[in-house]
Amino acid sequence: MTGVELAIHGGKPVRDTYLPYGKQTIDEEDIQTVINVLESDYLTTGPSIKSFEDKIAQYVEAKYAVAFSNGTAALHAACFAAGINRGDEVITTPITFVATANCVLYQGGKPVFADIDQNTYNINPLCIEKLITKNTKAIIPVDFTGQPVDLDKILDIAKRHNLIVIEDAAHSFGAEYKGKKIGALSDMTMFSFHPVKHITTGEGGIITTNNEKYYQRLIQFRSHGITKNPMHMTTSDEPWYYEMQFLGYNYRMTDIQAALGLSQLNKTGYFLARRRQLAKMYDETFKNISEVVTPYQLPECHSSWHLYILRLNLNKLRVGRKEIYQALLQENIGVNVHYIPVYYQPYYQELGYDKSFCPQAEKLYEEMITLPLFPGMNEKDVEDVVTAVQKVVKYYGK
Incomplete structure (x- = not known):
């Protein structure tokens, strides 16, 4: 048959x-919010982006949030901010979308895959520890399906081996670990706002962190590696002057996306x-x-x-x-x-x-x-x- x-x-x-x-779930409030931006002076690099970042940071109780054009761009930026370079190893899970590992490759690093816990389907901390070498630079655990990873064990491993934890929380916006919202527990945390996620900006992503150094690097990386901050430039004699200090990317979120995100946050x-x-x-x-x-x-x-x-x-x-x-x-x-x-x-x-x-x-x-x-x-x-x-x-x- x-x-x-x-x-x-x-x-x-x-x-x-x-x-x-x-x-996605889109209502009239979402539509009107986007129309308001379309009728405003700013479609990109405007006030909606900072408002969205501030609201996300407040929601997850993190000091900083930096919005990006999509979740992959956000993860790439986090790998850059963490200093991942050629020859560095980063431990992650194989049960994830390819972007999690690809972002390590973008920086010239090597993804190292640790097995999962057979019950939670999340990365197994015992397997992480066995894979650490002198070349290991970071861990990228993934909150698969929305369930947080065993952060206590992973953060302890990272502390003992001087590793950076970039939490891929594309699935876990709004999730809680031992009474605390995901987003301020790891060194950096990425959320995705693809249409099938908890809230959407069409495409979009964000990194939350409590580390000011990472925050500054993320801001600059998403805009070609350029800064206009006189405190960070080698010279600033001319009022129009800006400096490209490293090879960044155009990973900026638009105000259209951010406005939709702000409306979605209300729900x-x-x-x-x-x-x-x-x-x-x-x-x-x-x-x-x-x-x-x-x-x-x-x-x-x-x-x-x-x-x-x-x-x-x-x-x-x-x-x-x-x-x-x-x-x-x-x-x-x-x-x-x-x-x-x-x-x-x-x-x-x-x-x-x-x-x-x-x-x-x-x-x-x-x-x-x-x-x-x-x-x-x-x-x-x-x-x-x-x-x-x-x-x-x-x-x-x-």
Whole structure:
């Protein structure tokens, strides 16, 4: 029988319309805020950017925030500010989007991949420590799905080995670690504002930090390495004078993006509460289905639930993840996979990375599937996802 078992024996799909795994939530306030900027004098390098940075810093209780055109640019800037150069090694997780590791390569450094914890799916601190060498410069832990990493252990390792921690918190805006919001605990923290994230600026990213030196470097890096600050220039005799002091990039955020972000920030509380509510609904249903494993949550953390990862119990299924994935798509459920281990990518294979490097990460990759989760979902959407999963795993169960 073909066509994904003829859509499970020719039955009607659970949904008539496609439900994506993630989607932005935009309202009239957001639209009007952007229109106001379009009608103003500043479309870029204007006041909305500083206002957005200040509001983000205040929200995460950090001293400084620097906005960028996207999250990748922000991570690149953080690697620069940390002084990562050719020959430096940076330890990170393979279960992340490629940008996390690519930003190390941009600076001439070498990403070193540490395996994950089999329960949390986050980078395993024990594996980090085993990989530290005299060339190790930094650690980039990733708060996968929105659950914070074990920061106490990671920060302790960094302190003992004089390493910089750049937290990739693209998934964890609004998350809490032991009662404190993510954003001011690591040396630098990156948040992403892509449309599927907790708040959006269309594209956009930001670095938060308590370190003034990093702050100044980030500001300059995002604007070609140029400064107009007389205190930092070699000479400042002419009033129009500016200096390019190192090779920076044009990574600036626009006021259009920042204005949308400011409006979205007003809804952060609702967005987070809704994501947590939807995740709880999934948990309560899937915990009773033996063919799948629900995400484990650390009791001392408060996830922001960017993604809901369902792990397949392949011992109780007649097929692999591919067949389950295709069958759910036939039901109009927009599943996804986050992520292919970074070193599986052809470019990283050409760099000499082994494909049998992090066994826990590789095992997770074969078994995980991402379900739809975004604030615009209603109860019927959740019921449809649950019904589709139940239908598919029951059909393919042993």
